[in-house]
Amino acid sequence: MIKAVAALFGLFFALFGLVGQAEPVARLAGEAEILDEAGGVHLTVPVTAPVPWKVWLADEPPRLIVDFQGLAFDEPPVLRSGSIADLRLERAEGDWTRLVAYLREPLTVIEAEMHGTETGAQLDLVLGTTTGGAFKEEARALTEPVAETEKTCCVVVLDPGHGGRDPGAEAGAVNEATLMLEFSLLLKEVLEETGQFEVHLTRSKDVFVPLDARMSLARAANADVFLSLHADDLAKGSGAASGLTLYTLAADAVPGARSVARGAGDDILKEVDLETAEDQVALALAGLQGQTTAPRTAALSRNLLGAVQASDIAVNSRPERQAEFAVLKAADIPSVLVELGFLSSKEDLARLTSPEWHRQAADALRDGLLLWAEEDRLLREGLGN
Numbered sequence: 560m561i562k563a564v565a566a567l568f569g570l571f572f573a574l575f576g577l578v579g580q581a582e583p584v585a586r587l588a589g590e591a592e593i594l595d596e597a598g599g600v601h602l603t604v605p606v607t608a609p610v611p612w613k614v615w616l617a618d619e620p621p622r623l624i625v626d627f628q629g630l631a632f633d634e635p636p637v638l639r640s641g642s643i644a645d646l647r648l649e650r651a652e653g654d655w656t657r658l659v660a661y662l663r664e665p666l667t668v669i670e671a672e673m674h675g676t677e678t679g680a681q682l683d684l685v686l687g688t689t690t691g692g693a694f695k696e697e698a699r700a701l702t703e704p705v706a707e708t709e710k711t712c713c714v715v716v717l718d719p720g721h722g723g724r725d726p727g728a729e730a731g732a733v734n735e736a737t738l739m740l741e742f743s744l745l746l747k748e749v750l751e752e753t754g755q756f757e758v759h760l761t762r763s764k765d766v767f768v769p770l771d772a773r774m775s776l777a778r779a780a781n782a783d784v785f786l787s788l789h790a791d792d793l794a795k796g797s798g799a800a801s802g803l804t805l806y807t808l809a810a811d812a813v814p815g816a817r818s819v820a821r822g823a824g825d826d827i828l829k830e831v832d833l834e835t836a837e838d839q840v841a842l843a844l845a846g847l848q849g850q851t852t853a854p855r856t857a858a859l860s861r862n863l864l865g866a867v868q869a870s871d872i873a874v875n876s877r878p879e880r881q882a883e884f885a886v887l888k889a890a891d892i893p894s895v896l897v898e899l900g901f902l903s904s905k906e907d908l909a910r911l912t913s914p915e916w917h918r919q920a921a922d923a924l925r926d927g928l929l930l931w932a933e934e935d936r937l938l939r940e941g942l943g944n
C-alpha cells in the first residue's frame with residue numbers, strides 16, 4: 560500500500576518535474592477514455608475523489624481543454640475517437656493538470672458534469688459536432704475571458720439522498736432514492752431555465768455515493784448552496800409527521816468536534832438522519848457549514864419556506880427545524896436538508912408520486928433560491944464583501 564502511494568507520488572513529481580508541489584488529492588479510479596458513441600464524442604474520467612475542474616475550447620489549432628485541480632494523471636485518456644487527433648497532458652498553473660485534445664473537426668461541449676460514484680467521482684463530457692464558424696466564435700468567447708467570466712448568481716449542488724444499495728425509505732414499489740433523483744433532475748432543469756444558476760448533482764444515476772464524496776463534490780464545484788433532498792420514512796415512532804420540512808444546523812454547534820450531538824427534542828432528525836446508518840446527510844451538512852455561515856443558512860431556510868408556503872405546498876406543523884450538530888470543519892456553504900415529505904404519510908406519498916406536485920415544488924424551491932440569492936448578495940455587499 561505504502562509502495563503504491565510512493566509510486567503514485569513518484570509519477571506525479573516525474574510528470575511535473577517539481578518537488579514541493581501540492582500533493583494530489585485524487586488519482587484515476589479506472590481507465591479514462593475518449594470515444595465515439597451514439598450522441599457524440601464521450602470523455603469519461605473516473606477519479607478517486609471529486610476535484611475542481613473546468614473545460615473550454617481554444618482555436619489555432621482547434622482544441623478542447625480540460626483542467627483538473629489536484630489530480631495526479633500519469634497518462635492521457637485512452638483515445639478511441641476519430642474526431643480527436645491527439646491527446647496530451649500538460650502542467651497548468653499551481654496544482655492544476657491540463658488535458659488537451661487536438662480536434663480533427665469542430666466540436667462543442669454538449670454536456671459536462673462531475674458526479675459521484677461508488678469509488679469517488681467521474682467527469683463525463685459529451686461533445687457534438689458544430690460548424691467551423693460556430694467553433695471559432697465559441698473558442699474566441701471562451702479562451703480569453705474564462706477566468707473572469709462573471710459567475711452566474713450561484714452554484715447550486717443538489718444532493719439526491721440515498722441511491723444504489725441504499726434505496727432510502729420505501730413505500731410499496733416506490734423508493735426514496737429514485738424519487739429524489741427524479742425530483743433533483745427536474746429541479747436542476749427548473750433552476751437552469753432561469754439562467755441564474757449553475758447546478759450540479761452529487762449523483763445523476765442510481766448509485767451509492769458515500770457521504771464524504773457528496774461533501775467533496777460540493778466543495779469541488781465551489782458550491783454556494785447545498786440542498787440535500789429526502790423523503791424519509793417516519794413509520795416507527797412519531798408516525799404522524801407529514802409535509803415539507805427544512806433542516807438546518809443550529810448556530811451554536813461546536814466547531815472542531817467530530818461527533819454529532821443530538822439536538823434536544825428533534826425527534827425527526829434523530830430518527831431520520833442519525834439513526835439510519837446509510838443516511839448521514841446531517842453529518843454532511845455539519846461538514847459543509849461553518850459557524851459564520853449560520854445566518855446565511857437561516858436566511859436560505861426562511862426564503863425557501865416563504866416560497867413553499869406561497870405556492871400552497873403542504874408543510875410540516877414545525878417546518879423549520881434545527882439541531883446542534885458538531886461542526887467538522889468551518890466551511891462556507893449554506894446548506895439545507897429538505898424533507899419534501901414523508902413516505903410514511905399517505906397524503907405525502909400521493910403528493911411525492913405526482914409529476915404536477917414535483918413541478919410545483921421545484922418551482923417553489925427555485926423561487927426561494929432566487930429570493931435568497933438576492934438577499935444574500937445585498938447582505939454581503941453591505942458587509943463590504
Ligand SMILES: [Zn+2]
Pocket residue numbers: 720721727728735788789790791838
Ligand atoms: Zn433520506
